[in-house]
Amino acid sequence: MKYLEFVNSLLKNEVAKQDKLVVFGQNISAGSCLGGLTRGLSVRNNSKIINSTNSENTLCGFGFGMMINGVSSIFFMKQLDFLLLGIDHLVNTYNIIRNAKQDNSSSFTIMPIIVDNGYQGPQSSFNNLPDMCSIARIPGFAITTKWEIEKIISSELISPGFRIITVSQRLFKEELLSPEKLYYSNDKNTVFQYSSGHDATIICFNFSFPQGWLLHQELSKNNINTSIFNVISATPTEWNRIIESVQNTRKLVIIDDSKSNNLACDALVTDICGTCDLKKKIILKRQLSDGWLNPTSDIMELDMKHIMNELTN
Amino acid sequence: MNSDHRRIIHDVLWLRLAQMIVNEEYKAGKFKIPIHLALGHEAIVVALNHFMQDEDKILLTHRNIAYNLARLGRLKPILDEYLLKSTGLAKGKLGSMNLENLQRGIIYSSSILGNNFSVATGVAMAQKILPQNGVTMVLGGDGSIEEGTFHETLLMLKSLNLGAFVIIENNEWSMSTRIDQRRCPIDLGKLTSSYDIKYVRLEGNDPFLYLEQLKKLRKLALDGIPVCIEVMVTTLGDWIMKTPEIPDGKFVNYHAGPAPTVEMKDWPLLIKTNEEDPIFVLNKYLDQAGLEEMSKEIRQEIDKELTI
Numbered sequence: 001m002k003y004l005e006f007v008n009s010l011l012k013n014e015v016a017k018q019d020k021l022v023v024f025g026q027n028i029s030a031g032s033c034l035g036g037l038t039r040g041l042s043v044r045n046n047s048k049i050i051n052s053t054n055s056e057n058t059l060c061g062f063g064f065g066m067m068i069n070g071v072s073s074i075f076f077m078k079q080l081d082f083l084l085l086g087i088d089h090l091v092n093t094y095n096i097i098r099n100a101k102q103d104n105s106s107s108f109t110i111m112p113i114i115v116d117n118g119y120q121g122p123q124s125s126f127n128n129l130p131d132m133c134s135i136a137r138i139p140g141f142a143i144t145t146k147w148e149i150e151k152i153i154s155s156e157l158i159s160p161g162f163r164i165i166t167v168s169q170r171l172f173k174e175e176l177l178s179p180e181k182l183y184y185s186n187d188k189n190t191v192f193q194y195s196s197g198h199d200a201t202i203i204c205f206n207f208s209f210p211q212g213w214l215l216h217q218e219l220s221k222n223n224i225n226t227s228i229f230n231v232i233s234a235t236p237t238e239w240n241r242i243i244e245s246v247q248n249t250r251k252l253v254i255i256d257d258s259k260s261n262n263l264a265c266d267a268l269v270t271d272i273c274g275t276c277d278l279k280k281k282i283i284l285k286r287q288l289s290d291g292w293l294n295p296t297s298d299i300m301e302l303d304m305k306h307i308m309n310e311l312t313n
Numbered sequence: 314m315n316s317d318h319r320r321i322i323h324d325v326l327w328l329r330l331a332q333m334i335v336n337e338e339y340k341a342g343k344f345k346i347p348i349h350l351a352l353g354h355e356a357i358v359v360a361l362n363h364f365m366q367d368e369d370k371i372l373l374t375h376r377n378i379a380y381n382l383a384r385l386g387r388l389k390p391i392l393d394e395y396l397l398k399s400t401g402l403a404k405g406k407l408g409s410m411n412l413e414n415l416q417r418g419i420i421y422s423s424s425i426l427g428n429n430f431s432v433a434t435g436v437a438m439a440q441k442i443l444p445q446n447g448v449t450m451v452l453g454g455d456g457s458i459e460e461g462t463f464h465e466t467l468l469m470l471k472s473l474n475l476g477a478f479v480i481i482e483n484n485e486w487s488m489s490t491r492i493d494q495r496r497c498p499i500d501l502g503k504l505t506s507s508y509d510i511k512y513v514r515l516e517g518n519d520p521f522l523y524l525e526q527l528k529k530l531r532k533l534a535l536d537g538i539p540v541c542i543e544v545m546v547t548t549l550g551d552w553i554m555k556t557p558e559i560p561d562g563k564f565v566n567y568h569a570g571p572a573p574t575v576e577m578k579d580w581p582l583l584i585k586t587n588e589e590d591p592i593f594v595l596n597k598y599l600d601q602a603g604l605e606e607m608s609k610e611i612r613q614e615i616d617k618e619l620t621i
């Protein structure tokens with residue numbers, strides 16, 4: 001099953017169950033339906049699907065306004081960078097509401113697509129959900145694997161409060177990544193562990209898990225057994241399990257595919273360096289050339305042989 | 314004059330006195346937080362207060378003091394809030410610019426220009442979905458109509474058939490600049506008609522006429538027809554600032570902080586002796602002696618409340 005198909009099926013399921021839910025966004029039930037993300041959504045009679053105007057700032061306020069007056073909503077958004085127009089609401093409105101501590105059980109979720117499928121030019125330069133979330137400490141989830149998608153959509157899509165959940169456009173047509181076993185996830189559903197090995201610890205951030213999983217598999221073929229984690233939220237988060245693993249393996253590989261200056265992995269690197277006696281530290285970030293804003297394939301490639309050599313030396 | 318009429322006059326006078334008392338505390342340096350007084354706005358505030366019903370919701374700006382005072386009907390919890398005391402309306406946690414009162418329909422107050430317009434679209438949508446038999450009202454100043462959110466909000470209200478009131482208190486200033494010094498004029502009537510949104514202009518500071526107009530508009534809102542109401546106001550409290558560099562003095566419009574030239578008096582409570590001052594307009598309905606007597610009674614009420 002493809003990633004998009006799986007996400008879409010769970011969304012349809014959740015949305016169809018809810019009373020008095022408003023689902024809105026530009027062209028969510030017209031045309032391609034956001035590349036298929038919102039195709040086939042249907043709601044109960046007392047709910048509403050709105051193909052909205054191009055008013056991203058006010059649409060963010062719209063969701064918050066419904067939330068404070070007792071109605072849950074989901075704002076589906078074609079691209080993460082559209083959310084930049086609504087930053088006033090992500091910071092000021094959200095903070096005003098949080099500070100007032102209004103007692104209500106309604107939900108507001110924004111679900112933007114990260115445009116990381118390549119050849120999009122400048123509009124794919126902003127691919128870092130944690131960066132967006134960090135400005136107001138917003139709960140945010142970048143979902144990649146079957147486990148993460150199931151867990152986050154079932155528990156967070158419609159639940160009291162506000163959050164941002166993103167999907168990767170690059171993964172839409174890819175086979176859904178379904179690691180055989182979920183070894184661990186923390187209480188906040190922000191850290192997921194998919195294998196347990198003593199030779200190295202791989203930690204992935206943003207949407208770099210496919211690269212990390214490939215690395216894990218390649219290393220396994222060469223009898224290097226790793227623990228692999230995916231951190232799907234803004235950071236720092238509750239990651240004691242990761243630090244325990246690094247303390248055990250003493251070999252660290254971090255992969256972060258974000259293009260921002262502020263990287264989600266930086267907070268973990270700080271924590272690890274303060275608490276772990278490392279034999280090896282490999283931090284893999286984007287190497288952005290002069291042409292990084294040009295339309296390119298946009299894939300973060302890893303030099304598997306080099307990493308393997310580093311880990312075995 | 315019937316009791317409802319007397320009540321409205323009472324409320325205008327009460328609101329003026331209450332704000333003057335806040336101003337005196339402010340001049341004495343009692344507050345750490347910024348407060349934006351609304352002297353001169355009493356007519357529309359009192360009219361809206363009498364218009365509001367249980368399921369109505371109102372979203373305010375940083376200049377929400379008069380609305381919060383009017384909706385609550387008491388001064389002490391607001392004063393205590395401004396002093397950040399736990400006995401304040403919001404237990405000292407909201408201060409002035411974001412002060413709300415859910416029990417009295419003030420669902421949101423924002424310190425960011427134009428921010429509350431957007432949130433109002435959602436509040437209005439929720440009223441439709443739940444449903445609630447109330448009107449969503451959102452306030453803004455004439456500076457806020459320059460924000461893109463104002464346009465987006467009008468567009469969304471009309472497109473989604475959300476019957477809200479968008480109320481623009483036009484004092485012809487934005488902070489320290491007269492509107493006509495910083496931009497081209499915006500004809501709100503023409504702007505709103507381009508969205509096919511009903512436009513109403515209120516001026517003259519007569520709370521009775523304002524209330525009558527608002528009541529006529531309620532059914533439109535409940536039928537999903539948005540209305541833009543432009544209210545001409547004068548934010549009172551301006552002064553002439555003299556410095557060695559400007560010995561003749563420079564006109565300073567009141568925006569925030571204490572109003573240094575507004576003095577606390579038992580009577581008159583007038584700041585201006587013309588229609589720019591809602592207290593002056595009350596002379597149409599009650600003579601000077603009557604207003605003075607009422608004002609003294611109100612002062613005693615407030616003193617008693619503050620003593621307790």
